[in-house]
Amino acid sequence: MGRPCNYKTMRIFNTQRQTISTSPRLLAAAGLVALFVAVPLVYILFRAATGGAEAWMRLFETRLWFLLRNTLGLMLIVTGGALVTGVSMAWLTERTDLPGRTIFRWMLALPLAIPAYIGAIVHLALLRPRGGLIPQALAALFGQPVPTPSPLGLWGAAFILTLFTFPYVYLLSGAAFRNMPAAIEEAARSFGRSAWQTFWQVTLPALRPGLTAGALLVALDILAEYGTVALLRYETFSSAIFVQLAGRYDRSAAAVLSGVLVLLAILILWTELRAQGRARFTQLDSGWRPAARLPLGKWKWPAFLLVLGISAASLLVPVVVLLAWSISALLDPQTLASVLRSGSQGFGSFAFNSLWSSALAAILAVTLSIPVALLAVRHPGRLSRFISRFCQVGYALPGVVVALSLVLLVNRFLPFLYATPLVVVMAYVLRHMPQAVRASESALGRLSPALEEASRTLGRTSLQTLFQITIPLVLPGLLAGGALVFLTSLKELPATLLLRPAGFDTLAVRVWIWAEEGFYMQAAPAALLLVLVSAIPLSFLLRREQIFNERA
Numbered sequence: 001m002g003r004p005c006n007y008k009t010m011r012i013f014n015t016q017r018q019t020i021s022t023s024p025r026l027l028a029a030a031g032l033v034a035l036f037v038a039v040p041l042v043y044i045l046f047r048a049a050t051g052g053a054e055a056w057m058r059l060f061e062t063r064l065w066f067l068l069r070n071t072l073g074l075m076l077i078v079t080g081g082a083l084v085t086g087v088s089m090a091w092l093t094e095r096t097d098l099p100g101r102t103i104f105r106w107m108l109a110l111p112l113a114i115p116a117y118i119g120a121i122v123h124l125a126l127l128r129p130r131g132g133l134i135p136q137a138l139a140a141l142f143g144q145p146v147p148t149p150s151p152l153g154l155w156g157a158a159f160i161l162t163l164f165t166f167p168y169v170y171l172l173s174g175a176a177f178r179n180m181p182a183a184i185e186e187a188a189r190s191f192g193r194s195a196w197q198t199f200w201q202v203t204l205p206a207l208r209p210g211l212t213a214g215a216l217l218v219a220l221d222i223l224a225e226y227g228t229v230a231l232l233r234y235e236t237f238s239s240a241i242f243v244q245l246a247g248r249y250d251r252s253a254a255a256v257l258s259g260v261l262v263l264l265a266i267l268i269l270w271t272e273l274r275a276q277g278r279a280r281f282t283q284l285d286s287g288w289r290p291a292a293r294l295p296l297g298k299w300k301w302p303a304f305l306l307v308l309g310i311s312a313a314s315l316l317v318p319v320v321v322l323l324a325w326s327i328s329a330l331l332d333p334q335t336l337a338s339v340l341r342s343g344s345q346g347f348g349s350f351a352f353n354s355l356w357s358s359a360l361a362a363i364l365a366v367t368l369s370i371p372v373a374l375l376a377v378r379h380p381g382r383l384s385r386f387i388s389r390f391c392q393v394g395y396a397l398p399g400v401v402v403a404l405s406l407v408l409l410v411n412r413f414l415p416f417l418y419a420t421p422l423v424v425v426m427a428y429v430l431r432h433m434p435q436a437v438r439a440s441e442s443a444l445g446r447l448s449p450a451l452e453e454a455s456r457t458l459g460r461t462s463l464q465t466l467f468q469i470t471i472p473l474v475l476p477g478l479l480a481g482g483a484l485v486f487l488t489s490l491k492e493l494p495a496t497l498l499l500r501p502a503g504f505d506t507l508a509v510r511v512w513i514w515a516e517e518g519f520y521m522q523a524a525p526a527a528l529l530l531v532l533v534s535a536i537p538l539s540f541l542l543r544r545e546q547i548f549n550e551r552a
Helices: 005-017 024-049 051-064 063-096 099-112 114-129 131-144 153-178 184-189 195-224 227-231 238-248 251-278 297-331 332-342 345-377 382-390 397-414 423-446 447-455 463-489 496-500 506-514 520-549
Strands: none
Touching: 024 251, 024 345, 024 382, 024 397, 024 423, 063 099, 063 153, 063 195, 063 238, 063 251, 099 131, 099 153, 099 297, 099 496, 099 520, 114 131, 114 153, 114 227, 114 297, 114 506, 114 520, 153 195, 153 227, 153 297, 153 506, 184 397, 195 238, 195 251, 227 506, 238 251, 238 397, 238 496, 251 297, 251 397, 297 332, 297 520, 345 382, 345 423, 345 463, 345 506, 345 520, 397 423, 397 506, 423 463, 447 463, 463 506, 496 506, 506 520
16 A cells, blocks of 8 residues: 655655745735635624624524524434445445445445435425325325325435435545555454454544544535425525525524524534544555455345445436436427526526536636645645635535625625626635645645656746646646536535526526426426536546545
């Protein structure tokens, strides 16, 4: 897995790296990026703090504790469910002789291409108590109504969100299982630990960094979720903020709720950073070899059915239902006419708006991430680490909060940008730039600084070295970060709904509008196209991870 290295040599090398002076231009560029991220966050907290005692007291007495209970309850249930589902699926596909595990590796990751609100639309149409396809089929089969689980409320929302967020944990824990050396578990077994004890006492603690990161992504995703909880009639902070802003036009109450939600998200992010900061997992043996696969024996086919069921519920059923609805919509002239043209816009406009806005957000996010990553990786220190962490605070900003901050800021200080698509792009960048920053830092961290130093000794300036040496060599990592930003921007719903100008609809917006009105067949072609387009960058990321693991 790696070559043994001399500790003294590495220490001298790191010392030499830290003595390199930080470029003022680089520090200024990274500082401007941090300022760009900071302004909406600081402004929304300022508006929350100055929202007025009346607004605080009214919400504190009527809504705040109810929303806090609902949001935290949903977050804890979904995060726990995603951890159990993701780790178990990763263990079965990576460490056992499960039949079809190669295909299941892809099937269990691809639900990330399906926005949770699209999954909610499908399962709501299948399972809703009155008029659901499954209750109707069972009633026709048995001649009387048959009770079925309802997708509405807390447990329905938790079920749907778990199905479409567990891949975060699955991908991270799967990579950890593949990279874990066999010697660790063999040592535990040699000391008398059973297979079960080894898993709980050795394997899971070694997976902790990946599990913590996956749990963080899930938890913050739940805090930011709007479409699913709104469809399934479960009120959280995000849905309440959306109603206050778009329905009641009460910006003071929306700002107060946003401030509480941001503080909650920052607390979760800070807890994860503290946990990761204390965790240190180092491989000392350079003779790495993979762990042997465990035979499932009599549990092989029950495990196969379990994995197949998870894959069907999270991937196969949504895709098949959307495909069937899309075919029905295309075959019906009236439905097809409403799909191809809604108001003054055509279907092509929705797709084009989604593509160009998400692509521009990806380009801007990656470009802004480069000075931050260069400062953090090439000039490590407290200041660079603070700037890097601060630029990743977008994880703690739900889409509705980003939208509210931009509405308040742009309307007051940049009125020429108000009601333009550029505000939507700004929201995408603010919301998803942390993904670009982490990808850029990871790519730069694998590039030896000796190459850049050699370029400068040959007379190249810092900018020439950046554009001629650094960026070409780390381009695959930058593309991976851009693909991730593009993927998540395509699926962004609440920020787009709140910030889009008149006549600017994306695929996500059209899916939401049609589904909210109950026109599932009209929504199906746009939803299916959104899933297919999202699958392209996701496939790129999965193939890149597979190639990287094979080389490692």
